Amino acid sequence: MGILEVKNVGKRFGGLQALSDVNLSVAENTVHAIIGPNGAGKSTLLNCLIGKLIPDTGSVSFDGQSVLGRKPFEICQMGISRVFQTPEIFGDLTVMENMMIPGFAKRDGAFELNPMQRLLAQKDVIAHAEHALEDMGLADKRHMNAASMSRGDKRRLEIAMCLSQDPRLLLLDEPTAGMARADTNNTIDLLKRIKDERDITIAIIEHDMHVVFSLAERITVLAQGTPLVEDTPDNIKGHPKVREAYLGE
Ligand code: ADP
Numbered sequence: 001m002g003i004l005e006v007k008n009v010g011k012r013f014g015g016l017q018a019l020s021d022v023n024l025s026v027a028e029n030t031v032h033a034i035i036g037p038n039g040a041g042k043s044t045l046l047n048c049l050i051g052k053l054i055p056d057t058g059s060v061s062f063d064g065q066s067v068l069g070r071k072p073f074e075i076c077q078m079g080i081s082r083v084f085q086t087p088e089i090f091g092d093l094t095v096m097e098n099m100m101i102p103g104f105a106k107r108d109g110a111f112e113l114n115p116m117q118r119l120l121a122q123k124d125v126i127a128h129a130e131h132a133l134e135d136m137g138l139a140d141k142r143h144m145n146a147a148s149m150s151r152g153d154k155r156r157l158e159i160a161m162c163l164s165q166d167p168r169l170l171l172l173d174e175p176t177a178g179m180a181r182a183d184t185n186n187t188i189d190l191l192k193r194i195k196d197e198r199d200i201t202i203a204i205i206e207h208d209m210h211v212v213f214s215l216a217e218r219i220t221v222l223a224q225g226t227p228l229v230e231d232t233p234d235n236i237k238g239h240p241k242v243r244e245a246y247l248g249e
């Protein structure tokens with residue numbers, strides 16, 4: 001049993017069957033990549049995992065508990081955090097201010113606490129935020145305005161924001177999109193390190209095969225809303241169906 005189990009998930013948008021019969025099992029403490037051409041349903045699948053979309057059919061469970069029908073903050077409290085494909089940072093806030101938001105979002109209802117409890121919650125949010133900033137190599141940029149960061153730093157800030165929620169499963173949607181190669185490699189190294197140090201599971205949607213083959217231990221290839229094959233990176237590289245459907249050979 002994987003920490004994340006997706007069974008027979010289907011999702012339709014009007015006349016378009018975006019996902020059908022998706023089965024996916026992500027083993028604990030691994031990096032599992034989901035690849036596939038544009039429009040394959042990768043982001044839709046991710047949205048079904050975090051409560052942003054509700055699948056029409058099938059089940060999604062995390063650590064043995066169903067996530068379906070739960071609100072995004074409840075899923076976050078279960079231990080799942082995700083980075084969106086498009087940046088979601090607040091440019092007019094500082095790096096540290098951005099870092100505080102996910103911690104409070106996870107503690108939805110924290111403002112009903114009494115003042116002492118609120119202060120303690122805030123201290124805890126700050127401690128997690130600082131730890132996560134260090135993990136992403138951004139500690140010295142904490143007072144910077146988020147808008148003035150480099151593109152690579154912005155994307156690493158988003159990952160740090162997720163890590164501040166202390167997830168057991170981190171979901172990444174093209175975390176290195178738009179990065180230069182050196183920045184990409186830096187991000188790969190940071191992700192490898194946090195995976196080991198924090199003992200977390202990572203599911204990553206990625207177009208860049210260099211990133212996929214540097215990080216992933218298992219790869220699921222999605223094509224037209226359904227898994228084509230799931231295997232180790234070495235086997236995926238040589239798989240004729242994958243070369244045909246995905247690499248265009
Ligand atoms: P990927 O992330 O693999 O590129 P998506 O999951 O974004 O693919 O999209 C899968 C398919 O579903 C695409 O054809 C896309 O146009 C469609 N789609 C995605 N989200 C919506 C939506 N909210 N409404 C209608 N169609 C959607």
Ligand code: MG
Nearest residue numbers: 042043044085
């Ligand atoms: Mg997508």
